[in-house]
Amino acid sequence: MxxxxxxxxxxxxxxxxxxxxxxxxxxxxxxxxxxxxxxxxxxxxxxxxxxxxxxxxxxxxxxxxxxxxxxxxxxxxxxxxxxxxxxxxxxxxxxxxxxxxxxxxxxxxxxxxxxxxxxxxxxxxxxxxxxxxxxxxxxxxLLYMPILKAVECPLPRVPDKVRVGSVDLSHFQTVFDYWSMRDDLEFKPIVKKMITENPSVGIFVTKGDGCSEELASMVLQAEYGAVGLLQTLPSFERRGYASVALAHQTRNLAHAGVTPYAAVLLQNEASIRLFRLAGYEELGVxxxxxxxxxxxxx
Structure with a gap:
């Protein structure tokens, strides 16, 4: 043979x-x-x-x-x-x-x-x-930030009644519903693994009762090692939460020894601009x- x-x-x-x-x-x-x-x-x-x-x-x-x-x-x-x-x-x-x-x-x-x-x-x-x-x-x-720069990525001010935390499995369905590849149902176990084993950031906003919170924005480390699933729920858009989540996740990855990078849909000019403003550099398509x-x- x-x-x-x-x-x-x-x-x-x-x-x-x-x-x-x-x-x-x-x-x-x-x-x-x-x-x-x-x-x-x-x-x-x-x-x-x-x-x-x-x-x-x-x-x-x-x-x-x-x-x-x-x-x-x-x-x-x-x-x-x-x-x-x-x-x-x-x-x-x-x-x-x-x-x-x-x-x-x-x-x-x-x-x-x-x-x-x-x-x-x-x-x-x-x-x-x-x-x-x-x-x-x-x-x-494709964008990235050199790790030495990412370690000191500036963190935006967190508004009152907003907490920076992590995403966990209780948020799985929300994460999956907003994932761009959600039609690939075979991938559900991998999304769960992203949540349980990778660094993540969740932006939580205190509800009107002053006691409970709800997830407003999130970002994970995707299965290919990159900043992934950066999403803000529709009712919380245009409040700067994505910038806060991205900055914290950039630092999370850098402190874990990972060079932060991302693949942003070419048509999503707003997200590409967000990464540029955070200090990411373009590598190409x-x-x-x-x-x-x-x-x-x-």
């Missing part, structure tokens, strides 16, 4: 993989933080299989990686990220077109794919029988590739 062009990286080599990716930062921030987060999740979740594939000939040393999380999503589904340094783009294309190790039909999405890699994955999808309609990829602006089991009629 012929050897595949990819091989699965041994878990004992994960630290070396991160060392290689660190050399390409901030370009490689997505796979770097994705792997770091899933290594942490792996410690508390024996069912999680962290599958990292690299070229069989050169292993992980070139920084070419396809990373998949297997065992968390419902329905036997996986999700992940894909990366290659700029000068290895052609090599990545050849590898993903030839490999038989990736079961694309099991993938929910590939997160924050750099714009230069979208044509490659589109070609792979078509070669594997997927119908690439106009809504299969979602362009986002990235894309969420959403896999739908839509095969061609052939």
């Amino acid at each position: 012929d050897r595949d062009v990819l091989l699965q990286v041994s878990e004992e080599d994960f630290p070396q993989v991160l060392n290689i990716l660190e050399k390409f930062l901030p370009d490689s921030i997505v796979p770097f933080e994705w792997i770091s987060l899933h290594q942490r999740w792996r410690e508390t979740t024996p069912s999680l299989k962290l599958r990292i594939f690299s070229p069989a000939k050169s292993s992980w040393k070139e920084g070419i990686l396809i990373c998949l999380s297997d065992g968390l999503a419902d329905g036997d589904k996986m999700y992940g990220v894909m990366y290659a340094p700029l000068d290895k783009t052609a090599a990545l294309r050849a590898l993903v077109l030839q490999t038989k190790l990736i079961y694309w039909e099991r993938v929910i999405h590939i997160a924050c794919l750099l714009d230069r890699h979208l044509p490659i994955l589109t070609e792979v999808l078509k070669a594997n029988g997927f119908k690439c309609t106009g809504d299969y990829h979602i362009p986002c602006m 990235s894309t969420w590739v959403v896999f739908k089991k839509l095969y061609s009629d052939d």
